[in-house]
Amino acid sequence: MMTLKVNGQENHIDADPDTPLLYVLRDDLKLNAAKFGCGLGQCGSCTVIVDGKAVLSCVTPLLLLEGKQVTTLEGLGTVSAPAPIQRAFMEEQAAQCGYCIAGMMMRAQALLLRNPKPTDAEIRAELQPNLCRCGTHMRILRAVHRAARLMDTADASANERSGQ
Amino acid sequence: MNAPVILDRRRVLQGGGALIVSFSLGRAFAEEGAPAVAGPKRPGSLATAPYLDSWLRIDADGRITAFTGKAELGQGFKTAFQQIAAEQLDVPFEAIRVVTADTQLTANEGYTAGSHSMQDSGTAILNAAAQVRELLVAEAARRLGLAAESLKTDNGAVVDPDGRRITYGELVAADMLHVQAQAQSKLKDPATFKIMGHPVPRVDIPAKVTGGEAYVQDMRLAGMVHARVVRPPSCGAQLVECDGSAVEKLPGVVKVVRDGNFLAVVADKEFQAVKAMNALAAATKWKESPSLPKQDDLLNVITSLPSQGSTILNRSDPSVSGQKTIEAIYTRPYQSHGSIGHPAPWRISSKAR
Numbered sequence: 001m002m003t004l005k006v007n008g009q010e011n012h013i014d015a016d017p018d019t020p021l022l023y024v025l026r027d028d029l030k031l032n033a034a035k036f037g038c039g040l041g042q043c044g045s046c047t048v049i050v051d052g053k054a055v056l057s058c059v060t061p062l063l064l065l066e067g068k069q070v071t072t073l074e075g076l077g078t079v080s081a082p083a084p085i086q087r088a089f090m091e092e093q094a095a096q097c098g099y100c101i102a103g104m105m106m107r108a109q110a111l112l113l114r115n116p117k118p119t120d121a122e123i124r125a126e127l128q129p130n131l132c133r134c135g136t137h138m139r140i141l142r143a144v145h146r147a148a149r150l151m152d153t154a155d156a157s158a159n160e161r162s163g164q
Numbered sequence: 165m166n167a168p169v170i171l172d173r174r175r176v177l178q179g180g181g182a183l184i185v186s187f188s189l190g191r192a193f194a195e196e197g198a199p200a201v202a203g204p205k206r207p208g209s210l211a212t213a214p215y216l217d218s219w220l221r222i223d224a225d226g227r228i229t230a231f232t233g234k235a236e237l238g239q240g241f242k243t244a245f246q247q248i249a250a251e252q253l254d255v256p257f258e259a260i261r262v263v264t265a266d267t268q269l270t271a272n273e274g275y276t277a278g279s280h281s282m283q284d285s286g287t288a289i290l291n292a293a294a295q296v297r298e299l300l301v302a303e304a305a306r307r308l309g310l311a312a313e314s315l316k317t318d319n320g321a322v323v324d325p326d327g328r329r330i331t332y333g334e335l336v337a338a339d340m341l342h343v344q345a346q347a348q349s350k351l352k353d354p355a356t357f358k359i360m361g362h363p364v365p366r367v368d369i370p371a372k373v374t375g376g377e378a379y380v381q382d383m384r385l386a387g388m389v390h391a392r393v394v395r396p397p398s399c400g401a402q403l404v405e406c407d408g409s410a411v412e413k414l415p416g417v418v419k420v421v422r423d424g425n426f427l428a429v430v431a432d433k434e435f436q437a438v439k440a441m442n443a444l445a446a447a448t449k450w451k452e453s454p455s456l457p458k459q460d461d462l463l464n465v466i467t468s469l470p471s472q473g474s475t476i477l478n479r480s481d482p483s484v485s486g487q488k489t490i491e492a493i494y495t496r497p498y499q500s501h502g503s504i505g506h507p508a509p510w511r512i513s514s515k516a517r
Contacts (some may be wrong), residue, residue, distance in 0.1 A: 023435040023438075026434070032381075033374075037504040038504075045504050045505050073373070073375045077374065079370045080376065093365060095369050097503065098238055098372035099504050100504055101372055102373075102375065103371065133504055
């Protein structure tokens with residue numbers, strides 16, 4: 001039994017320590033966003049954020065996550081209260097089948113956390129490990145730029161409210 | 165051919181258990197189970213699933229459901245069908261719920277492939293919705309003692325010249341839509357479209373960007389177990405020997421399944437099934453024989469296979485002279501038509517059902 005912190009909540013997990021995080025998220029915690037694609041860390045559809053960094057959850061065993069903060073797409077926002085990146089992907093309609101999209105969004109979110117205004121080239125380089133078979137790439141690019149603008153506006157209005 | 169559809173209740177009652185409907189065209193369609201084959205072909209998938217209630221249901225409380233046998237895989241047609249049904253029925257976009265590819269509820273439209281969803285299923289819903297609208301108008305005309313031509317539809321109701329409204333829910337009766345479609349429908353004039361042809365955000369995207377239930381993989385049922393298939397090491401390999409006894413004792417393993425060359429393992433949790441699959445693969449012997457074509461010469465292998473050619477475009481203008489012929493051959497590497505998401509079939513055992 002180990003404790004795993006996901007989306008701000010502590011969970012007691014009864015699974016072997018070599019169990020990849022993806023299976024714990026999907027099967028034990030019943031979270032849908034992170035997806036099984038290849039199971040080999042080659043497609044990126046299982047990407048989540050661990051302590052601010054994009055991580056491939058299908059090849060990250062549970063034993064490496066003690067005391068760390070795991071964030072999945074569910075932890076960012078909801079349909080009625082979407083996070084900027086979720087709003088941006090909805091507004092740009094940046095999904096075809098959508099199977100890769102949660103992973104794309106988490107890797108993009110990790111980029112925006114450390115680089116709030118990435119260039120086109122920086123977004124392309126960052127998202128390079130994530131595959132999309134439908135060919136939604138141009139919309140994904142637009143959505144990440146839009147998310148950056150939305151986060152900027154959200155920060156500005158938060159600063160106004162706090163008098164900064 | 166655009167005569168209104170009139171439901172003849174007396175003939176319905178005389179049908180002796182089977183519903184018989186006559187149209188103003190004078191042709192009575194055959195009983196259920198024996199779809200009429202004569203006459204012009206019905207449009208889209210109505211040709212193979214002719215009953216209107218295979219495509220649309222209106223409940224007494226006015227709720228409207230559209231059904232399609234096609235699966236939404238990101239094509240966006242679930243949204244498009246909602247637009248189509250709403251437009252032809254004269255209801256708001258939000259008033260329609262679309263049910264996709266449910267073997268208990270929807271018409272069997274075969275594969276979802278080849279960009280056929282709009283032309284087959286979309287055409288069926290378009291025409292079915294238009295004909296359902298006509299049935300509702302005809303029923304309102306009968307109740308009001310007015311000519312159908314004097315009535316119009318608006319926001320889920322039939323409206324008479326004095327502005328009196330009868331809602332679809334009030335008009336619909338049991339089995340009213342269990343009639344076979346006509347070959348032609350009174351479709352709306354595209355110039356009057358309020359919903360079709362106008363951009364609508366896709367209905368499936370919000371769940372996909374927030375971790376909602378969006379895929380078969382996201383379904384979790386009580387008592388669900390997981391299976392993994394042990395794949396052969398190469399195409400056509402024969403399963404020679406497999407000792408599953410040690411694997412069956414691994415934590416969580418429910419069963420090792422073998423059927424000829426097919427080998428799989430069932431476990432309580434998904435990763436237990438993955439581990440058991442790996443252990444089982446190590447305890448299995450296969451007999452391999454080369455059966456794949458030369459991988460470094462795929463172009464010649466594929467182009468020398470028997471093929472069926474088709475002309476994509478053939479236009480000519482005999483009046484042009486001095487033309488020059490340009491010939492070119494284009495090839496691209498063979499690519500697997502594979503998606504990232506694995507096939508995730510479900511089986512509900514008869515005991516659990």
